[in-house]
Amino acid sequence: MFMLCSFEKRKITELHKTGLQMIENNQKHQRHGLLINITGNGKGKTTSALGTAMRALGWGWTVKVIQFVKSSGATGEKRFADNSTLPIEIIPMGAGLTWKSKYSEEEHINRANTAWNAVKEVICEDNIDLLILDELNIALHKSWINAEDVITFLESRPKWQHVIITGRYAMPEIIAASDLVSEVQEVKHPYKAGIKAQKGIDF
Numbered sequence: 226m227f228m229l230c231s232f233e234k235r236k237i238t239e240l241h242k243t244g245l246q247m248i249e250n251n252q253k254h255q256r257h258g259l260l261i262n263i264t265g266n267g268k269g270k271t272t273s274a275l276g277t278a279m280r281a282l283g284w285g286w287t288v289k290v291i292q293f294v295k296s297s298g299a300t301g302e303k304r305f306a307d308n309s310t311l312p313i314e315i316i317p318m319g320a321g322l323t324w325k326s327k328y329s330e331e332e333h334i335n336r337a338n339t340a341w342n343a344v345k346e347v348i349c350e351d352n353i354d355l356l357i358l359d360e361l362n363i364a365l366h367k368s369w370i371n372a373e374d375v376i377t378f379l380e381s382r383p384k385w386q387h388v389i390i391t392g393r394y395a396m397p398e399i400i401a402a403s404d405l406v407s408e409v410q411e412v413k414h415p416y417k418a419g420i421k422a423q424k425g426i427d428f
Contacts, residue, residue: 253354253385254384256384256387257385258383258384258385258388259404259405260388260403260405261277261387261390261405261407262362262400262403262405262406263389263390263406263407264391264393264394264395264406264408265407265410265411266393267411267414268409268411268414268427270391270393270409271360271391273409274357274359274389275302277355277357277389278313278357281354281355282312285312286312286354286355287312287352287353287354287355288313288354288356288357289313289314289316289347289353289355289356289357290306290313290314290315290359291316291340291344291347291357291359292316292317292318292319292360293319293340293341293360294322294359294360294363294364295359295360296317296319296321297317298321298428300315300428301424301425301428302315303317316343318340319337319360320332320336333369337364338369338370340364341370344358348379348382348386353386354386354387355387355388355389356386356387356388356389357388357389358390359391359392360392362390362391362392362394362396362399363392363393364392365394365396365399366392366395372399373398376398376399376402380402
């Protein structure tokens, strides 16, 4: 039976990945970039966006996640991105949970605007295939960022770039500007049975 040495397998894998990237680079400007919004009071909004990120990475796309509420605390997705050789970066820029935050409203506003400025820089760099704006809905709902400015800027992004917005309380004008909107509704949640958030499932 014909066998490949490990370095030969590696070489073929690298060639395969390069081939995928070449295909995608050639087809990039044929894409119809979507603005996707995942909202609702149920668990799974960020999880859904990260699932799409995994799919995008499988096609050799470059992925960036900017988090508007989550702080620098350890999460499974952040650990994965930091230790992966795949083209994904996760940047937490928030001040943590808004309903039990030790930070002032002014601090939340400052951090949200810093995150939004980072988003604008990323879009202007013109090299991210999938951009996930985690919990941007919350920042907009709380008026930390001007919704009209966000919509106007996102509409000016490269036509091939996909953007996913997550978080509760999606505003009507953001929904109207989106190409795809999904609402995650809570049916049952373990927290109400006294089960706390767990590594690998919740963060």
